[in-house]
Amino acid sequence: MKICKTVKEVRNTLQNSRSKGQSIGFVPTMGALHQGHLKLVEASKENCDLTVTSIFVNPTQFNNADDLSNYPKTIDEDSEKLMTTGCDILFLPDVKEMYLSKPQLRIGFDGIAEQLEGSFRPGHFDGVGLVVSKLFNIIQPDQAFFGQKDLQQFFIVKALVDHLNYSIQLRMVPTVRESNGLAMSSRNMRLSEKERKEAGLIYKALGIGQKSLLNSSDIQAVKKEVKELFDTSERLGLEYFEIISTDDFKPTESLFNKEKIALCIAVNIGQVRLIDNLMLIS
Incomplete structure (x- = not known):
């Protein structure tokens, strides 16, 4: 598994794959990987020639500073898990790589984003939309894989793809659960x-x-x-x-x-x- 920490590096790596006609699957994550994430990687492996997973804890989608600081960070363990699934590329940028300065661009959503999670976490989906759009532009995947557990997020990303005319097929993978039914998170x-x-x-x-x-x-x-x-x-x-x-x-x-x-x-x-x-x- 190749680890890329910069936009330039991952783009150059993927350009080589595209020149060979390989299809690219993408699994965006914030790390602290569990079996649910790995199912997404496995689904990408089944459907695409090359699988890219990103790990980036995106600050713009947190409306609670404590939630951001408490978010678990387990990069070494995550890398090992990805290697066992056969992930081809891990994109591992830091905040400065993804946001060269304070974000001046805002992607806002009406309708869906104002319901449920949107009403309880103001600005959350704006941050999701911004980072996913950036990642899609960087990776330019053929297919992207998301878990059903974050159902509203999936439909937000679908709106992003539809309205910005991304040539990406979205795939929703069923929720993976613990033995008592608790959704893996x-x-x-x-x-x-x-x-x-x-x-x-x-x-x-x-x-x-x-x-x-x-x-x-x-x-x-x-x-x-x-x-x-x-x-x-x-x-x-x-x-x-x-x-x-x-x-x-x-x-x-x-x-x-x-x-x-x-x-x-x-x-x-x-x-x-x-x-x-x-x-x-x-």
């Missing part, structure tokens, strides 16, 4: 063993909500049922549970197009905030 590293076990309630709640919706279609009753589950928990605090359409990520009162309905949730446990989702028809 870099933030899980900050959970105690007891907290990690109890956080299995998140997936349980999603499953109960999914089953209830399919049986009764009573959205308000399902929301109440899920809220009551968390009311009985001493450690887990429900921030939101919404049933939305992936067309706009607004709460919906209709299940007419079931294939586009998703159950989305955010929960606080201790100092850690976790998100998850299930499609109604999975």
Whole structure:
């Protein structure tokens, strides 16, 4: 696996691959890699000739300075994991390489970005849009791979690709879960063993909500049922549970197009905030 730390180096390396007609798959990450990330790399390996993974903790998408400073950094372990998956190139820039000066360009999103995570984390998706756009321009992949756990982020990136006419095929890879159903996340590293076990309630709640919706279609009753589950928990605090359409990520009162309905949730446990989702028809 070749490690590139500068834009010039990774571009030169990829130009050589393009001249050979190789297709390029791209997996953007912020490091602290887990099995979910590795599944993305494996999916890229299956679909593309060459796989590039980036590790960059992007400061512009954090609206909480403590969240940024506490984000786990495990570069050595991450590199070893990527090598075991057969990743071809690791792009590992620092902040000065990605942002030569304070960013003067802003990529703003209306609609989807104002819902759910956007309303609880103002400016988050603007930062995501900026860094993903920069990475897409640097790597110029044929395909890019994202996990379903960050469902709203996937549709934000889709809007970016559609509106800026990127010639990139986006691929969403199903969420990888721990044995109790907890979605794998870099933030899980900050959970105690007891907290990690109890956080299995998140997936349980999603499953109960999914089953209830399919049986009764009573959205308000399902929301109440899920809220009551968390009311009985001493450690887990429900921030939101919404049933939305992936067309706009607004709460919906209709299940007419079931294939586009998703159950989305955010929960606080201790100092850690976790998100998850299930499609109604999975």
